[in-house]
Amino acid sequence: xxxxxxxxxxxxxxxxxxxxxxxxxxxxxxxxxxxxxxxxxxxxxxxxxxxxxxxxxxxxxxxxxxxxxxxxxxxxxxxxxxxxxxxxxxxxxxxxxxxxxxxxxxxxxxxxxxxxxxxxxxxxxxxxxxxxxxxxxxxxxxxxxxxxxxxxxxxxxxxxxxxxxxxxxxxxxxxxxxxxxxxxxxxxxxxxxxxxxxxxxxxxxxxxxxxxxxxxxx
Amino acid sequence: xxxxxxxxxxxxxxxxxxxxxxxxxxxxxxxxxxxxxxxxxxxxxxxxxxxxxxxxxxxxxxxxxxxxxxxxxxxxxxxxxxxxxxxxxxxxxxxxxxxxxxxxxxxxxxxxxxxxxxxxxxxxxxxxxxxxxxxxxxxxxxxxxxxxxxxxxxxxxxxxxxxxxxxxxxxxxxxxxxxxxxxxxxxxxxxxxxxxxxxxxxxxxxxxxxxxxxxxxxxxxxxxxxxxxxxxxxxxxxxxxx
Amino acid sequence: xxxxxxxxxxxxxxxxxxxxxxxxxxxxxxxxxxxxxxxxxxxxxxxxxxx
Numbered sequence: 413x414x415x416x417x418x419x420x421x422x423x424x425x426x427x428x429x430x431x432x433x434x435x436x437x438x439x440x441x442x443x444x445x446x447x448x449x450x451x452x453x454x455x456x457x458x459x460x461x462x463x464x465x466x467x468x469x470x471x472x473x474x475x476x477x478x479x480x481x482x483x484x485x486x487x488x489x490x491x492x493x494x495x496x497x498x499x500x501x502x503x504x505x506x507x508x509x510x511x512x513x514x515x516x517x518x519x520x521x522x523x524x525x526x527x528x529x530x531x532x533x534x535x536x537x538x539x540x541x542x543x544x545x546x547x548x549x550x551x552x553x554x555x556x557x558x559x560x561x562x563x564x565x566x567x568x569x570x571x572x573x574x575x576x577x578x579x580x581x582x583x584x585x586x587x588x589x590x591x592x593x594x595x596x597x598x599x600x601x602x603x604x605x606x607x608x609x610x611x612x613x614x615x616x617x618x619x620x621x622x623x624x625x626x627x628x629x630x
Numbered sequence: 631x632x633x634x635x636x637x638x639x640x641x642x643x644x645x646x647x648x649x650x651x652x653x654x655x656x657x658x659x660x661x662x663x664x665x666x667x668x669x670x671x672x673x674x675x676x677x678x679x680x681x682x683x684x685x686x687x688x689x690x691x692x693x694x695x696x697x698x699x700x701x702x703x704x705x706x707x708x709x710x711x712x713x714x715x716x717x718x719x720x721x722x723x724x725x726x727x728x729x730x731x732x733x734x735x736x737x738x739x740x741x742x743x744x745x746x747x748x749x750x751x752x753x754x755x756x757x758x759x760x761x762x763x764x765x766x767x768x769x770x771x772x773x774x775x776x777x778x779x780x781x782x783x784x785x786x787x788x789x790x791x792x793x794x795x796x797x798x799x800x801x802x803x804x805x806x807x808x809x810x811x812x813x814x815x816x817x818x819x820x821x822x823x824x825x826x827x828x829x830x831x832x833x834x835x836x837x838x839x840x841x842x843x844x845x846x847x848x849x850x851x852x853x854x855x856x857x858x859x860x861x862x863x864x865x866x867x868x869x870x871x872x
Numbered sequence: 873x874x875x876x877x878x879x880x881x882x883x884x885x886x887x888x889x890x891x892x893x894x895x896x897x898x899x900x901x902x903x904x905x906x907x908x909x910x911x912x913x914x915x916x917x918x919x920x921x922x923x
Contacts, residue, residue: 577765581804627785680876687890730897734890741886855905862912
């Protein structure tokens with residue numbers, strides 16, 4: 413199983429694997445926003461948590477179809493489905509690999525981008541915490557969406573339509589953690605719920621995703 | 631004779647064909663009576679004026695919007711567990727109806743809100759939840775349309791419906807949390823639970839019944855269409871192979 | 873028409889939009905039903921009604 417994980421990591425980071433694309437997109441979106449809303453510091457500071465979370469979410473979305481597409485095309489997915497490792501576990505590992513190569517870099521980059529958006533001082537720690545806790549959910553949910561649409565040509569847009577509404581709870585609680593943290597208010601509820609979504613998604617969605625993959629591999 | 635007998639497409643077609651004209655007639659009568667009663671023969675609300683009349687469309691459509699998804703969930707489970715095509719096709723037929731009902735609930739909610747809140751749209755928890763539900767319907771319908779093989783489409787959409795239902799509950803709670811967090815104390819919900827007196831309640835009940843019957847008619851017609859379409863595709867395939 | 877007072881546009885707008893949406897829905901469902909029914913009849917006639 414570790415071999416599976418390492419393989420996916422290596423595939424994502426080699427040339428042409430698209431590594432860093434999500435990060436670049438995150439940067440671009442963050443840079444774009446001030447051009448749209450004006451450079452006034454107060455405004456930016458207020459919307460920074462939301463912008464950073466939406467940017468992270470969209471950046472995750474970009475790399476989702478890559479989770480299964482390559483393996484689907486060259487038949488590796490068929491092998492995985494019939495391998496001794498349960499398909500559910502393989503899906504979970506792929507989601508982990510996605511998080512390591514897409515979600516985690518976003519967590520690291522976010523504070524830097526927060527500076528661009530005048531994020532208030534106390535919020536930085538909470539920003540990193542909320543993204544670290546919340547982005548795993550994005551990978552798990554994304555893997556489910558990718559499994560549903562793996563067989564479709566041009567499934568990218570449909571993938572976004574399906575996955576983005578499922579991201580809303582994580583977005584709400586994630587941004588809420590940062591907003592409340594910035595004000596010094598109580599953060600526990602939001603953070604706990606955010607974590608619950610991530611844990612629940614990783615525990616349950618691989619089953620739904622594996623079912624969808626089996627259907628698509630028929 | 632049990633409910634499961636109607637999983638047989640032929641029996642379903644026969645029975646629904648016989649029953650449809652009656653249900654359609656009843657739906658029309660109930661709807662027209664209810665709407666006319668509510669619109670013409672009820673007083674204004676002392677707080678909301680004549681806009682209270684919107685309740686006769688807003689509440690029933692919202693109820694159908696939610697229950698259509700619930701029906702799709704049950705139908706999806708039946709498809710997953712017992713593989714009855716009629717069930718999968720009924721879910722497919724219900725989706726557009728549920729989606730339009732969601733649009734009606736959103737439109738009437740927003741229009742009702744304009745004089746009350748002074749804005750054409752407000753991120754009230756209820757309205758927001760319905761907006762999210764609308765997106766769920768869009769995704770579900772889009773998935774049906776995108777997948778070529780009908781059985782594969784049925785399988786994938788039923789899984790999506792299941793997962794979507796879980797997230798719908800999650801979103802409802804999250805949106806309540808979200809709105810409370812941003813607008814402390816702003817109570818914008820159009821809670822009909824507050825003492826709806828009899829003079830409003832009876833026509834509302836009639837409208838509710840009318841909308842339910844309308845939903846039933848449209849889903850029955852839609853399911854019959856899907857069953858016929860399935861048979862048509864099978865015949866065309868056979869013709870091509872002959 | 874009851875006296876809708878200052879909310880006339882609001883109420884009529886809400887009812888109008890809703891009835892329009894319902895009309896489109898009903899017509900779309902009915903039209904698709906008729907179309908598929910016709911196509912099936914034609915196909916069955918072409919194949920001599922067996923199967």
